[in-house]
Amino acid sequence: MRVSVIHPGRALFLAMAIVFLASVPSSAEGPPGAQPGPDNAITVVATRKIQGGNIALAKQEAVEAALSAAVDQAALTLLSSEAIARAFQSYSAAVAGKAEKYIDSYKILGEASSGGTYRVMLQAVVSTGQLKAGLSGFRPTAPPDDSAPTAADTEPATGGAEPAIADVDQAAAGSVQAVDRPRLLLLLSEQNLNDVSPRFWWGENPGTLAAHAEAAIARKAEAAGFVVIEHGTGTPDVPVKAAIIFQPELNNRDAADIGRLLGADVAIVGKAIAYAIGDTGAGGDPAYNATITMKAVLVQNGQEITSGFETAVRQGRNDTEGGREALTAAGIQAAGHLIPSIGAAWENAVRPSESITLTVSGTGNLGNFVRFRQTLRDLDGVMDLQVREMNADAAIIAVRFEGNSQDLKERLLANTFELFAIEVLSLSNKRLDIALVPK
Incomplete structure (x- = not known):
């Protein structure tokens, strides 16, 4: 489970200090007579030292620092400062060194060299669409507290929990236009604490209980505009039936065979397991861990296009609740990795580049x-x-x-x-x- 151990309030001040470094947001409107900029125009002042008399380099670095600060300010309009502070390392990985990608245009409003430093004031127009796309994989963690998460955490947030950018903008990075999005088939086995063996819908005795990790991934995929095929709980009647009927883990070829039969473009294959980890020392209800390993396979040729591993820890009043919450959380995290990767791979497959x-x-x-x-x-x-x-x-x-x-x-x-x-x-x-x- 990727959680921050820094208190959100303290992390916020640290985050802002690191993000902006020597760059200071400015409320200045530019020179007299300047026309007001667009709504997504951000004015920033940044300073850099002049080293070795190289003024051009100092100016370039100051401009880059200002553009980076503008992107950070724009991100703060999409996500709360508390959410960014809780997962600052993940946020930084998404935007650090990539300011140029998110800036549509900018103009220098003022510049000056004094006392061995170079200062610039610029106005940058940030592409919020590009920024939302770039942050599609950033998923803020919930703030640590003593209460156990509930199933409500898996539904669209109406307050409190910070939504992922992928939920804010369904045309996120890694996605393609709706007409081009692939049809997904989920082939995930799952074993909760009360299961003596993994449950999987393509087996002889799949059972009727919901697979929590699969359901979480399906919800996130559908929210991003993908079509998730309803597979039911019956054994697929395919030529490889005898070979796969007792197998909770499918190889790429068998997954592709089932996917073709059911009209899928991409099959998501994997397994999820939950187990108790006892007392975490935090008090409250017992803690439970869930792990999920998965891969996405192109049905057309059985080619693996992405894979990953996720783990999540949740507390619950009993094995059933704790296992369910942990499996659901792991599924949500897996979706954050899978959905953009599948979208990008599929776009490249249908539009070779x-x-x-x-x-x-x-x-x-x-x-x-x-x-x-x-x-x-x-x-x-x-x-x-x-x-x-x-x-x-x-x-x-x-x-x-x-x-x-x-x-x-x-x-x-x-x-x-x-x-x-x-x-x-x-x-x-x-x-x-x-x-x-x-x-």
Whole structure:
């Protein structure tokens, strides 16, 4: 179970200190006569030391720090500060070093060099849609207390519990357009404390009790817009029936065979087990642990596209309640990993793309670079882009593109820019080097 041991109140101050570092939010409206920005425009001031007399580098670092702070401020409008503080490490992993991905545009309102430091004030327009997508896998943990979680924790929150971003925006990262989302079949065996052996719906004696981990994953998948196939509790009549009927764990081939019969695109295969762990020292009801191992398999060819392992600890008044709560919690955590991964893999399967490394020189003029990056993001065939590296006058961008590097070059050159031109420096397989040349 991934829980924070820092008290939310103290963690909040620590989180904000780390996130913003030397960057200070500003309520300034910019120079006199400046027009009000869009609703998602955030004004930030950031400072960096000038080292070795390199003012250009200090300016670049200050801009990057300000953009990072703008993204953090935008995230605080999507999630409460308490939720971010409780899982600050997970949040940081989702956004640290990735500010460029979430900034649509920015403009420098003021800059100054004084006392060995460089300060910039800028206004950044944050793409809240992109940010929601980037935070789709971030799942804040519940605050520690002495009360046992209830089944209500697995339903959409109406207050108190912080929803995951994936619940806020169903078009999250890893998802694809609704028409393209794959049909899912869940093949999960489950063993609660009162079960003498794993229960699984494709066996001869599957029983009628609900599988708690499977139900939790199904709810989250449906909330994200996926279709989950109702499999019932009957044994599937497939050619491999004799081989699988007594097997709680299926191999990829057998899972794909069942999936094809029932009209699925992706089969989620795995097992979930709950057991008592006794007194945790926290007092209250006994504690129970559940683990779930799972993988997702493309039904078309039996290819494994993602896998994972999750564990969760919950308290309960008895074995039945404690096991149920732990299994449900593990299922929710598993869904947070599976759903984005399946969506991304399926999108790539139905819309094949190439990963192209784009090296851009001439980025010292940040305004030109931002305009170029926005054009690149909106370019037909570009499915995703991430700035991998930036220095004073160059950037390396990973572009997921429906085509090859030659196609990307031609589409870029078809655009004209008022302040700069694109010069192609070199072209090779899965690599394109260009320069932004001021006019």
